[in-house]
Amino acid sequence: MNGLRAAAFLLVTVLAGACTASPSPTATPPGAPPTGLVPASAPSTLPGSPTQSLAVLTPTTSPTAPPSPTPTGATPAPSPTFGPTEAPTPESSPTESVAPSPSVPASSNLVEVAAGGGSADPSAGGTATDAHIEHPTGLAVAGNGIIGIVDSNAGTVLAVGPDGLIATAAAGMTGPQGMCLTFEGVAYVAERGANRVIKITSNGGLLAVAGSEFHADFRGDGGPAKKAYLSQPYDVACDAAGNLYIADTTNARVRFIDAQTGTITTVAGNGTQGFAGDGGPALDAELTNPQAVAVDPAGTVLYVADYGDSHLRRVDLATGIITTVLGSGTGPVSYDPSLTALQVAPTRLIAVALDAQGNVYVPVFFTDKGQMVMRVDPTGHLSIVAGGGTSSDIGVTPTDFRLPSIEALAIEPTTGALLIASNDGRVYRIPGVATPTT
Numbered sequence: 001m002n003g004l005r006a007a008a009f010l011l012v013t014v015l016a017g018a019c020t021a022s023p024s025p026t027a028t029p030p031g032a033p034p035t036g037l038v039p040a041s042a043p044s045t046l047p048g049s050p051t052q053s054l055a056v057l058t059p060t061t062s063p064t065a066p067p068s069p070t071p072t073g074a075t076p077a078p079s080p081t082f083g084p085t086e087a088p089t090p091e092s093s094p095t096e097s098v099a100p101s102p103s104v105p106a107s108s109n110l111v112e113v114a115a116g117g118g119s120a121d122p123s124a125g126g127t128a129t130d131a132h133i134e135h136p137t138g139l140a141v142a143g144n145g146i147i148g149i150v151d152s153n154a155g156t157v158l159a160v161g162p163d164g165l166i167a168t169a170a171a172g173m174t175g176p177q178g179m180c181l182t183f184e185g186v187a188y189v190a191e192r193g194a195n196r197v198i199k200i201t202s203n204g205g206l207l208a209v210a211g212s213e214f215h216a217d218f219r220g221d222g223g224p225a226k227k228a229y230l231s232q233p234y235d236v237a238c239d240a241a242g243n244l245y246i247a248d249t250t251n252a253r254v255r256f257i258d259a260q261t262g263t264i265t266t267v268a269g270n271g272t273q274g275f276a277g278d279g280g281p282a283l284d285a286e287l288t289n290p291q292a293v294a295v296d297p298a299g300t301v302l303y304v305a306d307y308g309d310s311h312l313r314r315v316d317l318a319t320g321i322i323t324t325v326l327g328s329g330t331g332p333v334s335y336d337p338s339l340t341a342l343q344v345a346p347t348r349l350i351a352v353a354l355d356a357q358g359n360v361y362v363p364v365f366f367t368d369k370g371q372m373v374m375r376v377d378p379t380g381h382l383s384i385v386a387g388g389g390t391s392s393d394i395g396v397t398p399t400d401f402r403l404p405s406i407e408a409l410a411i412e413p414t415t416g417a418l419l420i421a422s423n424d425g426r427v428y429r430i431p432g433v434a435t436p437t438t
Contacts, residue, residue: 110396249291385433
């Protein structure tokens with residue numbers, strides 16, 4: 001029972017983390033109902049959501065996970081606080097011309113392990129780097145530093161605190177894949193194996209917000225999300241207003257759930273598997289098994305990792321126009337620093353992350369260097385973030401590291417670190433990649 005209390009305690013800190021994001025504008029994505037977006041501070045009315053802010057869950061006993069040792073004379077870190085403590089600071093929109101994130105000296109951003117690689121059961125608590133993670137496929141980070149990790153094979157979502165301790169936040173899912181955290185810290189998971197998107201409640205429960213369990217199909221646009229059908233959704237992203245964007249993978253669409261009305265619509269894809277439509281309405285475009293999505297906090301720009309045709313697509317949510325920002329449509333090439341984003345050919349494009357400056361991070365495979373994480377800045381400039389080396393040891397520079405197969409990416413908002421979930425059961429951290437938010 002103490003173990004369950006420990007998990008519940010960490011779960012609340014995950015759900016309580018305030019994502020440092022700017023308020024959403026009043027523009028409505030194409031296909032969405034013509035209602036204004038709910039303010040970031042307002043409660044969500046998505047199906048299964050509470051009618052008011054989540055209550056603080058106070059455990060009756062202290063968590064039983066072993067605490068990290070505190071050096072003599074040191075002051076222990078305070079526990080994460082529930083919810084936002086102040087209004088979010090507006091950030092630059094990705095559509096603005098901003099400088100790319102500055103690089104930091106190699107000695108200060110060596111590769112670390114944030115979680116996984118051990119043999120301990122995460123549900124027992126303990127240090128995250130001692131835990132065994134079977135297959136991490138989803139990542140999300142709260143504003144207070146709590147990391148959410150989807151372990152697809154185990155059917156769980158794990159929580160890692162700033163103190164490095166881990167616990168199981170929710171279990172019993174069927175093939176969960178990607179996840180996101182709203183401004184209020186509510187966790188949503190794309191449960192691919194059950195053809196639905198679920199919300200994790202404050203006691204670790206699972207509430208369906210879209211899709212019908214074990215029923216893969218397409219229907220429901222214009223109506224309540226809870227009555228809609230999805231088909232193997234691989235990922236879900238959320239903006240500052242709590243609106244959800246779902247990679248409805250085998251339906252070849254991206255679906256949108258309005259946080260105010262709970263209505264589901266399509267914002268990209270016409271249901272035909274293929275590659276077509278650049279420069280025109282996203283609703284008329286063809287996608288091929290989109291498996292990852294990312295949206296800026298303001299809900300103005302959506303990125304779609306179009307796995308089946310190896311392109312990164314961009315949807316301007318104000319105009320509804322879709323374009324390609326990365327991918328040549330040809331086979332893999334060897335690395336050349338003069339290559340542009342439209343000259344590389346990503347393979348296994350199943351991850352995408354976005355920082356506050358509008359830089360996009362994706363995995364790209366090069367024939368001579370293997371898989372690397374590349375950054376595409378708002379001007380389209382391409383640069384190396386990690387990978388391409390020969391060492392499998394931690395403690396090396398990011399470009400000396402040989403990356404395992406990449407499953408998910410995320411940016412820690414308050415530190416600017418890049419998190420990389422890989423198929424070796426680890427989540428790696430590379431500090432100093434992006435500019436931290438304040």
